Amino acid sequence: xxxxxxxxxxxxxxxxxxxxxxxxxxxxxxxxxxxxxxxxxxxxxxxxxxxxxxxxxxxxxxxxxxxxxxxxxxxxxxxxxxxxxxxxxxxxxxxxxxxxxxxxxxxxxxxxxxxxxxxxxxxxxxxxxxxxxxxxxxxxxxxxxxxxxxxxxxxxxxxxxxxxxxxxxxxxxxxxxxxxxxxxxxxxxxxxxxxxxxxxxxxxxxxxxxxxxxxxxxxxxxxxxxxxxxxxxxxxxxxxxxxxxxxxxxxxxxxxxxxxxxxxxxxxxxxxxxxxxxxxxxxxxxxxxxxxxxxxxxxxxxxxxxxxxxxxxxxxxxxxxxxxxxxxxxxxxxxxxxxxxxxxxxxxxxxxxxxxxxxxxxxxxxxxxxxxxxxxxxxxxxxxxx
Numbered sequence: 001x002x003x004x005x006x007x008x009x010x011x012x013x014x015x016x017x018x019x020x021x022x023x024x025x026x027x028x029x030x031x032x033x034x035x036x037x038x039x040x041x042x043x044x045x046x047x048x049x050x051x052x053x054x055x056x057x058x059x060x061x062x063x064x065x066x067x068x069x070x071x072x073x074x075x076x077x078x079x080x081x082x083x084x085x086x087x088x089x090x091x092x093x094x095x096x097x098x099x100x101x102x103x104x105x106x107x108x109x110x111x112x113x114x115x116x117x118x119x120x121x122x123x124x125x126x127x128x129x130x131x132x133x134x135x136x137x138x139x140x141x142x143x144x145x146x147x148x149x150x151x152x153x154x155x156x157x158x159x160x161x162x163x164x165x166x167x168x169x170x171x172x173x174x175x176x177x178x179x180x181x182x183x184x185x186x187x188x189x190x191x192x193x194x195x196x197x198x199x200x201x202x203x204x205x206x207x208x209x210x211x212x213x214x215x216x217x218x219x220x221x222x223x224x225x226x227x228x229x230x231x232x233x234x235x236x237x238x239x240x241x242x243x244x245x246x247x248x249x250x251x252x253x254x255x256x257x258x259x260x261x262x263x264x265x266x267x268x269x270x271x272x273x274x275x276x277x278x279x280x281x282x283x284x285x286x287x288x289x290x291x292x293x294x295x296x297x298x299x300x301x302x303x304x305x306x307x308x309x310x311x312x313x314x315x316x317x318x319x320x321x322x323x324x325x326x327x328x329x330x331x332x333x334x335x336x337x338x339x340x341x342x343x344x345x346x347x348x349x350x351x352x353x354x355x356x357x358x359x360x361x362x363x364x365x366x367x368x369x370x371x372x373x374x375x376x377x378x379x380x381x382x383x384x385x386x
Contacts, residue, residue: 026281027343028154033336036152040335043146044326048094087129089140089147091327099323103127107315114231114316115184116191116198119289121316123148124181138169138177149293150324150335151342185231192279193270194262196255196287197237197313201230202272233313237262245306252302252345255287259349260356267360275357284349285342292342294319298329301341 092101103126108114113133114121120141124133128144142156160177163169168183185191193200204226240261244254266273290312291304296319308319325333 026346027152027339028158031152031154033339036339037335040146040150040326041331044094044330047091051094085127085131087124087127087131087136089128089144091147091323094327096321096323096328099327100126100318100321105315105317106131108133113180113182115181116195117181117184118312118316119149119293120181120184122312122318125316126318129181133181135178136181138163138179148324150326150333150338151293152339192282193274194259194266194279194283196241196258196262196290197233199230199232199234199237200266200270200273201226203270204229205272238310238313242306242310248306249303250291250306250309252288252291255291256349256352259283259287260352263353263356264360267357267364275353280350280353280357281346283353284346287349288342288345292338292345294322295325296321296328298325298332299334299337301338 088102091099092103093099105125106127108125108131112124112131114124115133120129121133123129123141123144124131124136128148129136129140138160139157142153142160145151145156146153160169163179163184164171164177166186168186169177169179171177191198191201241250241255241258244250244258246254263275266275290309292301294308294312295301295304297303311317311319325338326335
């Protein structure tokens with residue numbers, strides 16, 4: 001590990017990206033959409049030039065297969081690692097037909113690491129980062145936001161910053177920052193209550209669960225039952241989301257309604273429910289990203305096929321022929337309008353979450369006060385829900 005002085009320097013540099021971790025999932029206030037549009041256009045153009053030069057020189061680019069090639073592209077892995085499992089953040093080509101070449105979907109092996117973010121899991125399953133999900137260069141995740149999704153890296157650098165402060169990222173002697181993506185389950189961090197399809201982790205501690213005899217699975221120090229519960233997609237939650245489908249598609253509005261129901265249900269049934277300001281910002285993006293980022297329409301970012309959503313959550317897999325819109329449509333794609341839509345929907349999700357959260361708390365308090373009034377006990381103070 002690094003010395004205190006070096007670690008402090010690294011953390012200070014990271015913290016300068018954002019004034020406070022509470023803003024980690026919001027677009028930086030100084031974000032220049034026009035400048036990003038220019039940089040994205042140049043980024044894609046440079047990739048085409050590089051691809052053309054390689055073809056002219058008879059070079060066949062290996063997305064995976066040589067540790068030295070992957071390392072030069074920003075990946076790290078132990079010397080003993082299987083070279084075919086070392087991640088490479090560069091796409092397979094510059095067209096929709098070739099973008100995922102060499103990045104074919106491969107399910108994780110038993111010992112692989114996966115976390116709460118479905119898109120990072122997809123990156124691992126498609127080899128954009130180490131397929132093991134381990135020893136992943138932390139800041140490559142922010143770069144992949146642009147490569148894969150046409151999103152500015154500045155939006156995700158503070159998220160990496162938050163992971164560093166949360167102790168989820170390993171800072172080596174030379175200053176390199178890596179993480180095992182399973183560590184993102186740790187709190188505080190990326191994983192939050194009211195996830196789309198993952199259960200609130202402490203719901204495992206219901207009265208019924210606590211009444212289970214130790215001999216049936218809750219022996220002292222037995223963490224497997226708990227981790228299996230929180231790391232596994234909740235089938236009931238997934239089915240509730242899919243049931244909102246109309247004509248074979250799910251929309252941003254469907255996901256917004258799903259978020260509202262998740263908040264209401266969590267307040268009503270989860271005595272440990274925690275939903276802070278930062279949690280609202282996290283949820284505001286999480287509930288729109290699957291539809292926005294995997295769609296294949298030029299200027300309508302509001303819907304996606306239900307089958308694609310289901311496969312995404314069950315397998316953490318990009319749809320067949322996936323490519324970001326700037327690759328699929330080139331100059332016809334308006335990335336500024338894309339990011340403006342994302343910002344508008346995030347703002348709407350935060351407002352909806354705040355409103356439903358306060359309404360549900362108020363309703364629950366009224367019910368509790370009525371019960372106490374009928375029983376002759378003094379009215380309760382405000383609910384102790386964060």
